[in-house]
Structures are given as structure tokens and as C-alpha cells.
Amino acid sequence: MNFFKQVLATITGVLITGVILFFGFIFIIAVLVSSSTQDSKAPAPANSVLYLSMDYNITEKSESNPFSDLNLPLGVSDSEIGLNDILSRIEAAKTDDNIKGIYMNPTTVGTGFASLKAIRDALEDFKSSKKFIVAYSDGYSQKAYYLASVADKIYLNPQGSLDFRGLSSSTMFMKGALDKLGVDMQVIKVGTYKSAVEPFILSSMSEANRQQVTSYLTSIYDAFLDDLAAARKISKDSLHQYADSYAVRNADAALKYKFIDAKMYKDELIAEMKKRLNITDKDDISIVSITKYAGKTTEETGSDEIAVLYAYGSIVDGEGSVGEIGGDKISRELRKLRQDDKVKAVVLRINSGGGSALASDVIWREVALTKKVKPVIVSMGDYAASGGYYIAAAADSIFAEKTTLTGSIGVFGLIPNLKGLLNNKIGVTFEDVKTGKFASLMSTPDKPLTEEEKAIIQVEVNNTYQTFMDRVAKGRNISIAQVDSIGQGRVWTGDQALQIGLVDKIGNLNAAINAAATKGKLTSFYTKEYPAKEDPFASILSTSKEKVKMWMFEEELGEYQKYILELQKLMKNTGIQARIPNDIEIY
Structure with a gap:
């Protein structure tokens, strides 16, 4: 009995000590964060x-990172800055x-x-x-x-x-590894060019995908060479020759x-x-x-506000986290901006390859409702494709850069069949008891879809695609047949999208803001960014968890961590998806 008392007392002591150390750690970090955030940015000396x-890691928008200015282990203090701050600080330096x-x-x-x-x-x-x-x-x-x-x-x-x-883009195909593991990825899709599923079902590019990648890569390369030729006074033909040799x-x-x-x-x-x-x-x-430069504080001139709402990352159901577009969160932000009388126009800044079709439709609805009350202008970043284009389609006007990847109007469902892995390699089996013929549909991991089940899911995927096309047709004032002809999951650059009517103008965020002011007939206005940054203290735990996890992945996998993370994201997806491949990278 005394032995058990001593064991229990020891366990209790360890737990109490752990709790005290945990809160002590949080207190110390809070103090460091407080002092850091007060002095981290300063005006430039003469x-x-x-x-x-x-x-540094460049995100679309700077977010609260309480560890960014602290010298902490495990990579949690990695330098990070938003594109919005880079641009605003360069602009500030111009007149400083x-x-x-x-x-x-x-x-x-x-x-x-x-x-x-x-x-x-x-x-x-x-x-x-x-x-x-x-x-x-x-x-x-x-x-x-x-x-x-x-x-x-x-x-x-x-x-x-x-x-x-010259530029190149590569895709890693995992079908061989999945075959060895006994995993069969069952795909239900619409769109000849919808290539997001190819790495899981093929060992090399389909001809349709190779055609679209060649097309948009060539378009980006042309814009790339145009700028270099103008800057260095070297002919474009010469640049082609130097690259090819x-x-x-x-x-x-x-x-x-x-x-x-x-x-x-x-x-x-x-x-x-x-x-x-x-x-x-x-x-x-x-x-x-530039990460430490204070720049200048935006002054509110005039009484009219143009809200710049940032939507970047994968589109997910619910609230989402930092770096994700939560359907509930972004739609709530749009409702607030619609109901705010100070806000005279909204610029929706999108940098997303898509995600949940349902969340995309939830956001689309709020964009459409907001447009009835005040101007909504879309500004596209590196990506605004698939679900990213879905949420843009209802806007009054769409701006893209020449090299923005957009379009990809198509949807898919991806259901893994783990029978070979679970039954044959691990020895795990499942047995169902159900009250209806389709009661266990997609709920048992070792049961392949029947042809009847595939047909049911295909109907829903087709319906989602039809809805997607309808949203685009009404938003762009073109026929569904036209949308289908430029849809089918095909990815376009902003320059190509302008020619086929998917975007209205080539221009940056400032051009979109100026268009919003013109549409709203505003002569004096200020801009404000949304969603608002989280309080640094509130983000301490979540930030540290994510940073430590990323550090561990990077330590073990190096540059290959991105492939594991993309697979992890895809396996977490639920419902029908409207997305491009998340790992499109151009070198």
C-alpha cells in the first residue's frame, strides 16, 4: 500500500511540476514577446x-508571429514577412x-x-x-x-x-509507391485537364496535362524574358539563345x-x-x-474606407487556420464589411489554388451579396485557380498579373481504398453492420467503391461542376458552353485569361484598389486590411506548435518535406474538391 501511495505521490508531483513549468514558460515567453513587439520596428537612422x-519566408500577408524577433531554438523564430509589408515598406522608403x-x-x-x-x-x-x-x-x-x-x-x-x-516545372508521381503499399486512389472527376489527382493515379503526365503545363509555362517565360530584355537592353531572341545554350x-x-x-x-x-x-x-x-524597417503608419484620409480582404491558402470548410481560407471565417468577414457603412468598396485579394467546393460556394454567396451593396474588385496573386477562381467569379471586376495561374474550372473527388495495405500487408480487416444499402459508403477504408457507388458520386461531382460553371457564366456574362470550353480543369496564366475573358485587366493590387475607388466614385479614401491580425499572446501556442512541426519535418526530410505536407493536406480533404495541384513550382 505504501508503495502505491509513493507512486501516486510521485506522479502527482510530476504533473504539478509540469503544469507550473508550462505556465512559467508561457509567462517568460509573454514577457519576451511584449518587449520584442514594442521595439522590433524602428525608423531608419539618417x-x-x-x-x-x-x-525569408514571403507570405501573402504578414500575420502575428510572436517568435519572429526572438532567438529561440527549433526554428520557431524563422524570419517571415508578408508581401503586403514588403510593398508598403518599399513605398515608404521612396519618400523617407x-x-x-x-x-x-x-x-x-x-x-x-x-x-x-x-x-x-x-x-x-x-x-x-x-x-x-x-x-x-x-x-x-x-x-x-x-x-x-x-x-x-x-x-x-x-x-x-x-x-x-529557362524555366521548368516538375511533378512528383506517387503511384508506384502507393501500389507497393497496396493503396488504390479512386478518382471521380470532371475536367480533361484536372491534373491535381494525377500524381496518385499515374506514373507520368497525361498528354492533356503536359499540353496545359507547356502552355502556361511558355506564357510565364515570355513575360519573364520581356522584363529582362527591357531592363538589361538585351534582345529577347538573344535571351532565348543564351538560355537554350x-x-x-x-x-x-x-x-x-x-x-x-x-x-x-x-x-x-x-x-x-x-x-x-x-x-x-x-x-x-x-x-x-526590410523586416525591421518601420516604414510609415497608414493615415486615414477622408471618411471613406476601401477594405482589402486577404484570402490566401487552401480553401477549407469551417474557420480554417492561419494560411488557410476558412469558408466560415472569410464569409463572416464579407458580411461585416457589407454591413459597415464606413466601407464603400471591397478589394478581395486572392492567392489560392482552391480546395473545398462547398466552402468556395459559401464564400461565393457572400461575394455576390456584397456586390449588390457596394463594389467588389478581385486582385489575384500567384494563384487564383479552381476554388480560388470560384470565389472571384461574382466580383464586379477581376485583376490579375500576367503570370498569375488562374482558371482550372473543374472538380474532383479522391477516395483512397486501403484494402491492399490494411488487409494484405498489415493484417487489419473491417466488417460492417448496416441498415441500408449505402450506409457504409466511404466509411470503411478497406472496401473499394462499387460501380453503383462510383456512379452516385459521379452525379454529385457533375452537379458541382455544373454549379461552378453556372457561377462563372453569370459572373462573367458568358454562356455555360463557353465556360465549359475554357474550363475542363485547364489552368491559364493571367495573360491568357485576359484573352479568353476570365479576367478583366492585367494589374496589381494598387490597380484593383484604384478601380474600386472609381467604381465607388470615391475621391478621398483610405485602405484597411482584413482579417485583422491576431493578438500576439493569443497566437503563442498555435504558432509554436506549427513552427516546431515544420522544423521537425525540415530536419528529417529537407526540401522533400513539401511533398509529404501536400500528401497530408490532400488526405485531410473532405467532400468534393475544386483545386489545382498544390505543388506547382516553377524554377
């Missing part, structure tokens, strides 16, 4: 240079007398071409201030060089590299073909920067990172 390294120029030091850039174009356009606008932009790197990836090409001067380490060989790989070739202005070591760059700032060799250069 005679400063704004620094863009681009080695303390900022004399911009120093870019990009090697790789982890974002899509539409976001890159937005940053590049902001830098181009910055140059109108007559302040300098200098780019330097030990090695430029193609995306990094595209961004650097806007600079007044581009420099490269004499032993460095410049990767210029892989002529530009190192600093010597980059200088020979006028991709850079000079080869430099870092000490030479520092010496030049000091000359530009008119300081002595002994003086230090005042560098302000």
Missing part, C-alpha cells in the same frame, strides 16, 4: 540603406529622407512569379525617387536575377554563379553577355556603397533590413 536579402537607396542581396527567392512581379514593380516605382538600387550576390537563381534585374547596377562575386537556363553560368559569362555590370568582391561593394553615401572608409554603413 543616411541609411534599405536591405532586401529575400531569404533617411533612406538613400536600396541594397538587394538575393540568392534564392521563395515565392511565385506574380508576387515577384509585384515586388519588382514596387522597386521600379522606387527608382522614380532618383535614389539608387544596387544588387549584389554570390550566386543568382533565376528568380533572384529577375528581381535583381531592376537594379541600377548588378554585381556578382568573381567566383559566383548566375543560373540562366546555357551560356550564362558564371561571373565571366554574365559580364560578357551584359547580365551584370561588374564582378566584385564584397569589400569592393562596400567601398562603392560608401562613395554613394558620401561617407569615409572608416565609417560604418547604416543598414536597415
